[in-house]
Amino acid sequence: MSNTESLKHLPLEALHEDAGARFGAFAGWRMPLTYPAGVMKEHIHTRESAGLFDISHMQLFEVEGADAAAFLSRACPLDATALKEGQSKYTVLLNENAGIIDDLIVTRLGENRYMIVANAGNAAKDEAHFRAIAADFDISFTALERVLLALQGPDAEAILIAAGLDLSDLVFMTGTEPHEGWFATRSGYTGEDGFEVALPVDQAERFARKLLDDERVQWVGLAARDSLRLEAGLCLHGQDLDETTDPANAAILWAVPKALRSEGRFIGAEALQKIIADGAKEKRVGLKPEGRQPVRAGAPLINEAGEKVGRVTSGGFGPSAGHPVAMGYVAKALSEPGTRLFTEVRGNRIALDVHTLPFTPQRYKKG
Structure with a gap:
């Protein structure tokens, strides 16, 4: 969207600006894409400690x-x-x-x-x-x-307890209402243990600041959220899912x-x-490109003979996996892990192998 004036603004936008966020348009909103630490560090920090995402x-x-x-x-x-x-x-x-x-x-x-x-x-x-x-x-x-905040990573539970919100009784894919007007689930979009907490707008800044006072917490933007969910094999509607799938x-x-x-x-x-x-005529699969060059959404998938047999729907570099990661749709007959496919990036032919999902282990707290 070229006209930034028509974008919706997050209630906590000033907090993100103070944190040095770089913003961009996403789904009609002005959203924090990255912070000064950068995508790689934000991604790794979430996997190792806890990332805070504003998903309002x-x-x-x-x-x-x-x-x-x-x-x-x-x-x-x-x-x-x-x-x-x-x-x-x-x-x-x-x-x-x-x-x-x-x-x-x-x-x-x-x-x-x-x-x-x-x-x-x-x-x-x-x-x-x-x-x-x-x-x-x-x-x-x-x-x-509501303001909706996601705290994701292995330290998430301990951080919330330290901030006065004990959700330790929850297991993955359960939810509760800890206060009037609040709603919390043990879930997320990173493959890590974590929580999503919705709360009234007038209480959100105080709660966010309390979380950020903990040195284990770091803001994480949409760019790292995308690499985290892609490594975890999770779909993004509008790319991996839509009304044609x-x-x-x-x-x-x-x-x-x-x-x-x-x-x-x-x-x-x-x-x-x-x-x-x-x-089913086709199947969504994981794709592991050879080398270090990421393959992006929209790239065609072709077989050895050069015939189009599918498409890439999400792709990028996986900092935790240590290699490029992608997802896409291929003809059902070509969906077995290890199947060799190809695509083209800026005129260069790149080989990809169908790969099992997820690329990194999911670490949810199961019941």
Whole structure:
């Protein structure tokens, strides 16, 4: 977006400016991309200690009412009644063709109350989609205004306790409401143990400063967030997922409960059932380029004969992996790890091997 005046601004923008952030446009927001330490150090610090990410561009929706579970089970390939109180679930919002409108985290907070965390770039579309479905259900659907901070890394739990927020009872993909208006989950987008904490705007700066007073905490921007999630094999909607991809081809069918794959009544169910029955034509895979040259999103994947057989959807250098990392889609027959493919970067042919995901071990605190 060339007109920076039309970008949305983070509530804590002044804190990032004071920290020397370099900003850029992302999903309609003015976002911190890097800080003076630089991408490499921010990435490594997250893996070794704890990185603090301002992800307030993401949108929280609260669903409440007698039909809350039925509503979510219609909107998503999800059995919302099966979620225990405090349990979070990764899911997707599909169109009638089983194309992925967005990927979401849904957390059950009470018998008839759920929280949805949606991606920034899709928030308006998601809200319109949800509200259209809501017309048939007895629920309230509320877009919340919150600051959302993610503290990621092996020291995250101890840092939060030191700051007066003890979330040690949570395990990966569970959530709670530690204070009125607050919402916290043990989850994240880095492959590390960590937490995402949403809180009212007027309480956010004090909490952020308390975290930053701990010498183990360092601001981390979107650039390192991208390299961290890519090493962890996590998808970015708008690149690895979109309305032209479906859960089967995207290799996230694990997010759809088995019973729903054949008997679901969610939007897009018939289309997804047909895709599963016919067999996915392509598959999202990890890709490891030879040498040190990163391969970027949009690069075509070709076979030995020079025929196009896929595309790169995300790529960059993996500081923890120690080599370039990428993800993309290839013809199903070429999706086995070790399969040799090629691409071109500035006229140079580069070999890539299909690689298992993730590139670095995920270190979540499981129950």
